[in-house]
Every structure is written in C-alpha cells, then in structure tokens.
Amino acid sequence: MSAVWLIATSVALYIQKAIGVAVPASVLDRGWIRRVLALLPVALLAALTATQTFVQTAGSNAGLVIDARVAGVAAAAVALALRAPFLVVVVVAALTAAGVRALA
Amino acid sequence: MSEHVVPPAPSTSDSTMRARRDGIGLGLIGVYGVSFGAVAVSGGFEVWQACVLSLVGFTGGSQFAYVGVVAAGGSAPAALASAVLLGTRNTLYGVRLSTLLPTSPLRRAVAAHLVIDETTAMALRHEHADDDGQAARAGFWATGVVLFITWNVTTLLGAVGTSALGEPDRFGLDAAAPAAFLALIWPRLRGRLGAATALLAVAIALGTALVAPAGVPVLAAAAVALLGLHPRLDVTGITAAPAAERAA
Numbered sequence: 001m002s003a004v005w006l007i008a009t010s011v012a013l014y015i016q017k018a019i020g021v022a023v024p025a026s027v028l029d030r031g032w033i034r035r036v037l038a039l040l041p042v043a044l045l046a047a048l049t050a051t052q053t054f055v056q057t058a059g060s061n062a063g064l065v066i067d068a069r070v071a072g073v074a075a076a077a078v079a080l081a082l083r084a085p086f087l088v089v090v091v092v093a094a095l096t097a098a099g100v101r102a103l104a
Numbered sequence: 105m106s107e108h109v110v111p112p113a114p115s116t117s118d119s120t121m122r123a124r125r126d127g128i129g130l131g132l133i134g135v136y137g138v139s140f141g142a143v144a145v146s147g148g149f150e151v152w153q154a155c156v157l158s159l160v161g162f163t164g165g166s167q168f169a170y171v172g173v174v175a176a177g178g179s180a181p182a183a184l185a186s187a188v189l190l191g192t193r194n195t196l197y198g199v200r201l202s203t204l205l206p207t208s209p210l211r212r213a214v215a216a217h218l219v220i221d222e223t224t225a226m227a228l229r230h231e232h233a234d235d236d237g238q239a240a241r242a243g244f245w246a247t248g249v250v251l252f253i254t255w256n257v258t259t260l261l262g263a264v265g266t267s268a269l270g271e272p273d274r275f276g277l278d279a280a281a282p283a284a285f286l287a288l289i290w291p292r293l294r295g296r297l298g299a300a301t302a303l304l305a306v307a308i309a310l311g312t313a314l315v316a317p318a319g320v321p322v323l324a325a326a327a328v329a330l331l332g333l334h335p336r337l338d339v340t341g342i343t344a345a346p347a348a349e350r351a352a
Binding site (some may be wrong): 002003004005006007008009010011012013014016017018019020021022023025028029031032033034035036037038039040041042043044045046047048049050051052053055060063064068070071072073076077080085086087089090091092093094095096097099101 | 105124133149156160165170176180184188190196198201203212213216220237277279284297298302303305314322325326328335342
C-alpha cells in the first residue's frame with residue numbers, strides 16, 4: 001500500500017514537470033499564479049523545517065519537544081551562514097545531534 | 105571529432121563550451137543524494153523506495169518532503185500532497201524554459217524530467233549568451249545529466265550505507281532532514297517577504313502540530329502562499345531559482 005503511494009508520488013512529480021513544458025505559456029504565466037507559486041516553496045520548506053525540528057515523533061502523544069535535533073539544526077544554520085555547501089550542512093547537523101545525544 | 109573539421113564560430117561555441125563546463129560543475133552537487141538516501145532509510149523506507157523516488161521523482165525538495173512527512177507519522181496522502189505542492193515550482197520552470205528546450209517530442213519528454221531548480225538556474229544564466237539558445241540548452245543538459253547520475257548513484261550509496269548502520273538516530277540522522285529543508289529554504293529567506301512568509305508558516309505549522317496529526321501542519325502552513333493572491337505583492341526577490349547563486 002505505502003509502495004503504491006510512493007510510486008504515485010514519483011510519477012506525479014514527473015507529470016508536474018511535463019505539464020510545464022507541454023502547455024502554452026499563456027495558460028500558466030499569470031501574475032497571481034506566479035506570486036502564489038513563488039511563496040509556496042518558502043511556506044512549505046519553513047513548515048517542514050519547523051515540524052521536523054520540534055514535533056515529537058516517538059511515542060503516541062503529539063507535541064513540541066526540544067531535543068538533540070534542535071542543536072543539530074542550529075549548527076546547520078551556523079554552517080549556512082558561513083556559506084557551507086549543502087552536504088556539509090547536513091553532516092554538521094547530524095554530527096551535532098549525535099554528539100549532544102552521546103553526552104546526554 | 106567535429107571540432108577539427110568545422111572551424112567553430114568563436115562566440116557561439118565558446119559560450120556553449122562555457123555553459124557545458126558550468127553545468128558539469130553544478131551537476132556535481134548532486135552528491136547530496138547521499139543525504140537523501142540516508143534520510144529515507146532512517147525514516148523507515150526501503151532502499152529500492154529511496155531509489156524510485158530519486159529516479160522517477162527526481163526533485164530533491166519534494167523527495168525530502170515525502171519521506172519527511174511519512175517518517176514523522178503523517179499519512180501517505182498528506183506526504184503526496186506536500187511533495188506535489190513543493191513540486192509546483194517545477195511546472196513554472198518548465199513554462200519559463202519552454203522556448204529553450206528541444207522541440208522533438210521524445211527529447212522534450214526527457215528534458216522535462218530534468219526541469220528542476222539547478223537546471224533552470226543554469227539555463228537562465230546562459231540564456232543571453234548567444235542568439236539561438238544553444239548555450240542555455242548546453243548548460244541545461246550538462247547540469248541535468250550530471251546531476252541525475254550523481255543524485256541517483258549517491259542516493260543508492262546513502263540508502264545502502266544507512267541500512268547497514270542500523271539505529272540511525274544514534275548518528276543524528278533525524279536532524280539531517282530538517283537541516284536539509286533549512287538549506288533548501290536558506291537562499292529564499294534573504295528578502296523581507298521571504299522571511300515573513302517563512303515565519304508565518306512556522307507559526308501555523310507548530311500551532312497546528314499541537315492539535316492535528318502529522319502531515320497536516322505542513323499542508324496548513326502552505327495556505328500562507330495564498331498571500332500571493334494580492335495583486336501588488338512583489339515576489340521578484342524569491343522567484344529566481346536559488347541554485348543560480350551556487351552555480352557561481
């Protein structure tokens with residue numbers, strides 16, 4: 001079941017790209033579409049960052065927690081401010097979280 | 105080699121070569137596929153599932169979104185919706201690149217698969233390098249092909265490596281996913297509108313997380329994008345494909 005959703009998602013991601021190159025530009029090149037779609041990734045990525053950092057995933061009760069992930073993401077922010085490349089940012093976050101967890 | 109036979113018209117072929125070289129350089133950043141493979145497997149996905157997302161889905165942010173939402177306990181439909189909403193920008197990239205891409209249906213269908221942040225940034229960067237769009241196409245293909253290969257090979261390596269590790273949280277991989285999202289959004293936060301949009305989305309997502317099941321908060325926060333319905337909102341600062349800066 002979950003595999004079906006995963007494959008459907010993958011195919012949908014291709015179809016989205018194909019629509020862009022297939023339809024006449026006039027259909028999608030409208031001001032309000034461009035403005036909404038410019039903001040959409042910012043809103044989604046911000047929400048994903050926040051929920052993956054603070055929302056408790058283990059156990060049954062939902063809620064916000066501060067754990068080693070917060071330290072990892074804070075370290076990632078420092079790395080980004082120092083213009084580190086993507087992979088370095090991710091590794092720094094993982095190592096920091098692992099370090100905090102090892103000390104705790 | 106055709107270079108020896110046909111004396112190149114200097115401006116065109118120089119700009120094409122330059123675009124191709126830039127594209128290969130940018131395409132190499134696809135090695136961060138290793139982090140996607142690692143995050144996917146530590147989120148409970150099988151190695152082949154990570155590979156399908158990279159081969160067929162092939163758009164980093166949406167792939168991270170799908171595995172992130174499922175790993176956090178969200179439903180598959182919510183994960184699909186998050187991934188597809190995040191992928192809508194590829195549709196607009198396609199519209200923008202439409203006249204630069206090849207006209208033959210088969211080549212166009214293949215090119216469509218490569219329409220992502222990085223290839224769009226590279227094509228637009230070389231759009232005015234010549235009169236016929238050859239440099240832009242060269243940059244697009246070089247970036248896309250190299251990135252597709254590095255992304256998929258490293259996805260497999262990351263996924264296999266992580267499944268060999270066992271107990272991925274001990275290695276801090278649960279912090280790798282949010283760090284990846286932060287890295288993806290970072291270039292869009294510079295302007296006031298980007299920062300305000302992000303803050304509002306964070307507030308809605310965390311507020312919703314207190315009362316709603318996983319997956320819902322991210323979709324609720326997507327509603328912030330409806331601010332774009334306001335006709336005088338100036339989004340020029342955040343529409344440019346952010347990878348353009350990394351291409352330098």
